[in-house]
Amino acid sequence: MNIKNKQFQFIVTLFLVIISSKINSQQIDYHSEKKIDSIISLLTLHEKVAMCHAQSKFSTPGVDRLGIPEIWMSDGPHGVRGEINWDDWGYANWTNDSITAFPALTCLAATFNPKLSKEYGISLGEEARYRKKDVLLGPGVNIYRTPLNGRNFEYMGEDPYLASKMVVPYIQGVQQNGVAACVKHFALNNQELWRNHINVEVSDRALYEIYLPAFKAAVIEGKVWSLMGAYNQFRGQHTTHNQILMNTILKEDWAFDGVVISDWGSTHNTNEAALNGLDIEMGTGTDGLTTSTKNTYDYYYLANPFLEKLKNNDVSEDVLNDKVRRILRLMFRTNMNPNRSFGRMNNQEHLDVARKIAAEGIVLLKNENSFFPINPSKKITIAVIGENATKSMTIGGGSSELKAKKEISPLQGLKNKYKNATILYGLGYASGPSAYGRVIPSTLDADKLKNEAVALASKADVVLFFGGLNKNHQQDCEGGDRQEFELPFGQNELLNELLKVNNNVGVLLVSGNAVEIPWLDNVKALMQTWYLGSETGNAIADVISGDVNPSGKLPFSFPKKLNDNAAHSFGKLSYPGDSINQYYKEDILVGYRWHDTKKIKPLFAFGEGKSYTTFKLSDFKTDKKEYAQNETITISGNVINTGEIDGAEVVQVYVGKSKSKVKRALKELKGFQKVTVLKGGTESVEILINTNDLSFYDESISNWNLEKGDYLIYVGNASNNISKEIKITIK
Known part of the structure; x- marks a missing residue:
């Protein structure tokens, strides 16, 4: 068959797809599978291999001569990331890529409301579709094992059942827009320290009962179209091309029919990548950073080295065809689906969804003498203390950072709500600027900030202290775990000084992790407020004022001290490991399972959360x-x-x-x-x-x-x- 006849056959095939096939958003029928096979027959070996690896930081190539489109991906899972340069990690500085930032997934899990998860997914999918993305790299469902894990804020808590019930509607919502969700990071990626190589040893029982159920629900119930491998190893083999995880469990036992995508830089071996289930390789070369000619796209493990093995018959072409079939199936569901919508971005409905989820996920943990709600009609003086009352939390955090069109700070939200009050603001403490992969200390005078805050607190009727963590490196951030369980930046000392001059103090914790709270008995009230996205301040003010009655529940336990956490109770071989191996010695007793069974009382329990009513x-x-x-x-x-x-x-x-x-x-x-x-x-x-x-x-x-x-x-x-x-x- 000559080239012109091949092109004509492809055009006829594609035309038949459009007019005769209703490309269901959940499955591909038998006839569509036959059409995919016919397309594969038209592709050269080189073209098929090229489809299995990146051509840029966030895209894979199509086949121009046949009109097969590129696949475009974007980081998530809380919004569509700003546009990245073709060959490096710098931002492209577009003016039309600002988006709605949705609350972090810990907040979504805290709602205990699957209907809201569906609304979240629909809204996020609409924004991804409008931005012409085919794959959204989220949601994340790795289990909260230790409060030091830098990426816990991106996940759905410590309980596999809760995560399973919340992830399915999210996926369905995203995918009804013709955008593939990409559930991640499969599997056992429960820490950032040494994440690129740490080998996890865990029992089969804990694997199946704790760490796999949410992924299984995503595949079998959510029918997710793509899945991302993880960085770490499991039983001596990297998880992105792990025989047990990818072949036996995912593709055989669960019959996953979608695409496995590597995390950026998580591929390490051509043979394993070819044979152990990886379909698309992304970001290879220095943890995803292409730094030299030898690390460019044609030298990826699934690029020229894979092509050579195919030409030498070291790997069967059937292996390649299975990958391409999955990739084309992904295209039929996304960028070759004529029925998908055009999407929407930055509309009021999306902001309303973000605000509703944020308010419903806030958890009231202490409320002595009905400190909250605070009536917004009262003429009182409120001292708002803390960097977290003004710091942007949509930036930072690693790959989940966002370029939000707007972000209402807690301080601004309070000013919007409390028109009759006098609001004083003091920074109190400072963390320094955000920088991925390193800590930059603040240059501000800590004692001066503290003294100024104490002076303001002494003049106020009410003190609202906004503390917790942030999305700087070694806080809640990709690429590094927290270094301590206590609050950073001198917050404990500052709080103690505030309490000396004013005993009417309520604390609002901003974090995606549990923290040590030694001052709990001395404050009147405590709220866990998460990272709430574009509508942060409005949602917090809604709850503080009583316009919204809090109903959030903790999706993970707060231990009183770090060693009360199961992973930490067994010493360093359990967490963080010896830099080579790590042993999950707590086995199935993760989170509240540990506290209940071992009778170790937590500070705050899984599922706990108060209301303004009874x-x-x-x-x-x-x-x-x-x-x-x-x-x-x-x-x-x-x-x-x-x-x-x-x-x-x-x-x-x-x-x-x-x-x-x-x-x-x-x-x-x-x-x-x-x-x-x-x-x-x-x-x-x-x-x-x-x-x-x-x-x-x-x-x-x-x-x-x-x-x-x-x-x-x-x-x-x-x-x-x-x-x-x-x-x-x-x-």
């Missing part, structure tokens, strides 16, 4: 007492709002089994439901659990095993606040 859970029961395998347990009851204002409560259902033949956590989250209840009102709740979901991963048979016998169902509104226990039996 609730009572009543009449909770199961539909019967005995169940069989693969049968639905129905837990039902009522939530009564016993307070004076409307509010929302999260009913949490945990399940535990005593007298098990294997080690188990005291209880594990297996269901939850968020319900809004009017003041004085009652709402019914029904939560369904399949008995198979109570199975443990049995290493003796390498499969799931449902034990017969008695189980306890715990119903409450936090992992440490259980109001009802129900005994059931599985036959």
Whole structure:
């Protein structure tokens, strides 16, 4: 067949795709698969190999002669990153790439609201589509194992069930716009220190029960179209081309039909990349930084070296064709899908979604004598203290940094809301400028800042201290873990000085991680406010004023001291490892599982969060007492709002089994439901659990095993606040 006939055949094929195939946003039908095969037959070996690796920092090549488009990717997961230069990490300085910044995924998880996750995904997908992106590099679902992990703010907490339920609607929302979500980082990427080489050793049971469920849900329930490999190793092999993870689990057991994309610089070997499931290689060369000719795109592991192995028959062309088939399938779902929308960006609806998620994710942890809400009509003097009241949190953090069209600071949000109040502001402490990969100390006089803040606090009726972390290096930031559990930049000392002159202090923590809180007994109130994106200040003011009643719940535990955390309790080989190997010695007892089972009381528990009203859970029961395998347990009851204002409560259902033949956590989250209840009102709740979901991963048979016998169902509104226990039996 000559070139002209090949081109004609491709054009006819593409025309038939458009007129005869409804390219479903969730799956590719048999006829479309046949068309993909016909396209593969038209491609040269060189063209197919070229599709398997980058041509720039964030794109892969198409095939010009056949009209096959490039694939364009963008960092996420909280917004579409500003445009990056073709060959380096500098920003392209476009004037039309400012976007809506959405709250960090820790905040989304804290809402315990899958409906909001769907709204998040839809809005973010619309912005990515408008920016002509085909793949959005997010969401992240790595499990919160240690509060020192620099990227915890990008993930969905410590519980695999919560992360699973929140990630699926996010993915569906993004992908309904014809943009592929790319769930990451697969798998066991639970720290930034030594992330490029640390070898993780973990039991099969912990792998399947703790670290894989959210990825599995993303693939099987969310039908995610792409997945990103991680930097670290697992059992001596890099995860991006790991035989167990990519071939056995992902592509065989879970039947993943999408594209595996490397993290930038996570590919290390041509043979393994070819044979162990990697489809598209990105960012190879000095951790993604192309620094010399030998590291440019044609010398990637899946570029010329891969081509040579194919020509020498060291690797079968069937291996290459499978990669190209997946890539074309991704295109049929995205940039070759004629039915996808045009997208939208920076509209009021997106800002409204960002503000709603931000406000609903804020967690009220202490509220002595109803310190909050603060009535905005009162003529009072409020001293706002802390750098985090004014510091931009959309920049920094590594690859998730954003170029927001606007970002309302907490201070500005309070000024917008409290028109009748006198608001004084003092910096109090300073962190220094943000710089990726290094810490730049502040040049400001710390003592002077402290003294100025104390003077302001002495004149105020109320002090609002905005502290916590930020997105500088070794805070909440990619590329480096935190160096300490306590608050940085002298915040503890500053708070103690403020309390000497004013005992009416409320603290608003800005962070994506737990921190040590030695001053908790001395402050009147505490809120965990996360990184909230474009509408940060407005959302915080909504909650402080009472316009929004807080309903967020912690998606991870706050230990009292660092060694109370499971990973840290076993010493350095558990975290951070010896720089070569690391052993997850806590096994399945991550987060609240550890605190519950070992009876180590946390400072704040998983699922904990207060409201401005009060609730009572009543009449909770199961539909019967005995169940069989693969049968639905129905837990039902009522939530009564016993307070004076409307509010929302999260009913949490945990399940535990005593007298098990294997080690188990005291209880594990297996269901939850968020319900809004009017003041004085009652709402019914029904939560369904399949008995198979109570199975443990049995290493003796390498499969799931449902034990017969008695189980306890715990119903409450936090992992440490259980109001009802129900005994059931599985036959």
